[in-house]
Amino acid sequence: MPKRAPRRAPEVSIGVDLGGTGIRFARVTVDGDVIGRPGVVPVVDRRKAAVLGQLRRAVVEACSGSQAVEAVGIGVPGFIRRDRGVIVRSPNFPDWRNVPVRQILQRDVAVPLVIENDANAAALGEDWIGAGQGGRGILVMLTLGTGVGGGLVSDGRLITGRDGMAGEIGHQTVDPSGPPCTCGNTGCLETYASYTGLVANYRRRTGSSEDELSGLELAARARRGDAEAQLVFADMGWALGVTLANLINLLNPSRIVLGGGLSGAWPLFIRRAMQEIDRRAIRAAARGVLIRRAKLGTAAGMIGAARAAWQAVTGTGHTGAVSRLGRRVRPTMRAAS
Amino acid sequence: MPKRAPRRAPEVSIGVDLGGTGIRFARVTVDGDVIGRPGVVPVVDRRKAAVLGQLRRAVVEACSGSQAVEAVGIGVPGFIRRDRGVIVRSPNFPDWRNVPVRQILQRDVAVPLVIENDANAAALGEDWIGAGQGGRGILVMLTLGTGVGGGLVSDGRLITGRDGMAGEIGHQTVDPSGPPCTCGNTGCLETYASYTGLVANYRRRTGSSEDELSGLELAARARRGDAEAQLVFADMGWALGVTLANLINLLNPSRIVLGGGLSGAWPLFIRRAMQEIDRRAIRAAARGVLIRRAKLGTAAGMIGAARAAWQAVTGTGHTGAVSRLGRRVRPTMRAAS
Known part of the structure; x- marks a missing residue:
């Protein structure tokens, strides 16, 4: 009787999501299965050295499992130069300017390491195993939260543009x-469809000077029948509809996914948004586009970051990986042609 | 002494541009060289049967040279279903509805035949051997004429979307x-930045009821100092700037090319457009994007259509080719990996 081969732990990539209050990470197989429980490391001190220290801790802890780690992907907030692995600037971490995050972390990590914008990572995650799973063509994802993030995925790969900055849907001019x-612009989608924008618009309408008014409280008021709160959510729907109609006409997407905390206020804005799409989009392009709520919640970013890592090592997407030796990583596997 | 190999005529693909007044065609090598003189067949009768007859004549004439023809690409105005080779509808040919152009022409053509939107074809042409030549990343092309057409090319391949309808930059909402x-929408770019839009806006401003006022005449008046004409061109620049800032933020393109007859009025609108880009686009994305006038003029469409044909037979882009036998054409060559 032949000896039974020992059961091997699956190979994993690590997906990390650097947020303003915590760093989440998970081990993810090439098929998108999350192995074990995701981890989290808190971010209390937002200064550069402290956050980098916590990020390093998270990556090292994530790599310490029994699985063979193939690559690490990190989703970070802000503008990045993805080919260089540099965070250019980040609204969450004001003292970060041109921080070479990949180079710094690579000292402790022997496998390829890629940096991705967090909204792009979330789009990759939802496209892979979330609300956009199984679809072909272009997926547009919006992350509606404190600000508005965006990501564009085409047949499983991010549309990144020249410097990896593509997907800034929050800064599409609506009016x-x-x-x-x-x-610096005026009338961006973000001024209507983010918590920050909603609160500012509510204050402008009501003359309210409540200091502690949050977006969540505003949504609660709208649900309880506060007419002014309902109107700012209707304006959000209007602005979202104008932008989505533009994206439908420009990109002829197959799927539009709305995520982020504010997407939970769906009934307060979606009808107005759909009216505006109906009015403004080319009918043949609008017909059949799936508009859905995101499925992965706050896990989208880390799962998408793992996806980016897998794409880097399999040569099927991400081009920003460099080995510890400073050479560009050669893909070890290619997509079947 | 070994016999000298006989000099072989180069293999060519045929690029055809179906316009409202004429059908232009050329033989184009895989390197983008136009062989011989382009041909033209007039379109006088715009009814379906007549135009299809002339289109057939053009394709047969184009295929009659001494070169081995590999494929035929046809750029057509209007909305198309590129995978099916169908013109859904066309502003230039009002009685065309869901015309299966590829299927009809394929009866007379033994090689793969692809249909592409004319503005997409022009974008491919300018990206290949025109104003965008040699660049990587995303090229955005606008064709400013009677209407506003658009095309998006990413690393040499069209961004087509689900049905091949992507690139409708003319129908991006500005206001x-x-x-x-x-x-059916209001405030599209086309209402400001096309001959039709300029004339309508001039009439609105001046209360003019001149029947024969053309866009060219309007440009001449602006150049001669007509303040109202200059203002409608400034509004065109404003609208163009708002749209280009959105495209820069969304796609982080490396190149923006403006073509079409109206791009000849460049000095009348470009300064205002650049001001608006400067004001509205994310600085890091706007910096370094090349904004240029198109180079290929009216030849862009047929050259780009030939490019689409080459991409179909080499398996490097276009997916809408079907052989005469009704089977999907197998790529005969693959891009080096």
Whole structure:
């Protein structure tokens, strides 16, 4: 009788999501199965050295399992230069400017390591095993939260543009003479469809000077029948509809996924958004596009970051991986042609 | 002494551009060289049977040279289902509805035949051997004419979306409460930045009821100092700038190419457009994007259509080719990996 081969632990990639309050990480197989329980490391001190230390801790802990780790992907908030693995700047970490995160972490990590924008990572995650799973063509994902993030995936691969900055759906102009945005523009989607924008618009409407008014409280008021709160959510729907109609006409996507905490207020904005899409999008392109709520919740970012890592080592997408020796990583496997 | 191999005529693909007044065609090598003089067949009668007859004539004439023809690509105006080779509808040919152009022409053509939207074809042409030549990343092309067409090319391949309808830049909303557009929406780029839109806006401003006012005449008036004409061109620049800033933030393109007859009025709108980009686009994404006038003029469409044909037979892009026998064409060559 032949000896039975010992059962091998599956190979995994590590997906990490660097958030403003915590760093989440998980071990993910090439098929998108999460192995074991995801971990989390808190972020209390947001200064650069402290966060980098915690990020290092998370990566090392994630790599310490019994599985063979193939690659590490990290989703980070802010503008990045993905080919260089640099965070250019981040709204969550004000003192970060051109931080070479990949180079710093690579000192402790022997496998390929890639950096991805967190909204892009979430889009990859939802496309892979979330609300967009199994679809072909273009997936548009919006992350509606404190701000509005976006990501574009085409047949499983991110549309990244020249520097990896593509997907800034939050900074699409909806009304050129609209409210001022933190980015310097006026009338961006983010000024209507983020917690920050909703609260500002509610204050403008009501003259309220409540200090502690949160987006969640605003949603609660709208549900309880506060007419002004309902109106700012209707404006959110309007702005979202204008932007989605533009994206439908521009990209002819097959799937649109709305995630982030604010997507939980779905009934407060979606009808108005659909009306606007119906009014503005080319009918043949709008017909059949699936508009869905995200499925993976806060796990989307780390799962998508693992996806980016797998794509880097299999040569099927991400191009920003460099080995510890400073050479560009050669793909070890290619997609079947 | 070994016999000298006889000099072989190069293999060519045929690029055809179906326009409202004429059908242009050329023989184009795999390297983008146009062999011999392009041909043209007039379109006088725009009814379906007549145009299809002329299109057939053009394709047969184009295939009659001494070169081995590998494939035929046809750029057509209007919405298409590229995988099926069907023109869904066309502003230039009002009685065309769901015309299976590829299937009809394939009866007379033994090689793979692909249909592409004309603005997409022009984008492919400019990306290949025109104003975008040699660049990587995303190229955005706008064709400014009677309407506004658009095309998106990423690393040499069209971004087509689910049904091949992507790239409708003319129907991006600039001002949600702007002028009505033929597409049913209001405030589309096309209502500001096309000959049709300019003339309508000039009439609105001046109360003019001149019947024969053309876009060319309007440009001439602006150049001669007509303040109202200059203002409609400034509004065109504003609308173009708003849209290009959105595209820069969304796609982080490396190159933006402006073509079509109206791009000849460049000095009348470009400064205003650049101001608006500067004001609205994310600086890091706007920096370094090349904004250029198209180079290939009216030849862009047929050259790009030939490019689409080459991509279909080499398996490097276009997926809409079917052989005469009704089987999907197997790529005969693959891009080096």
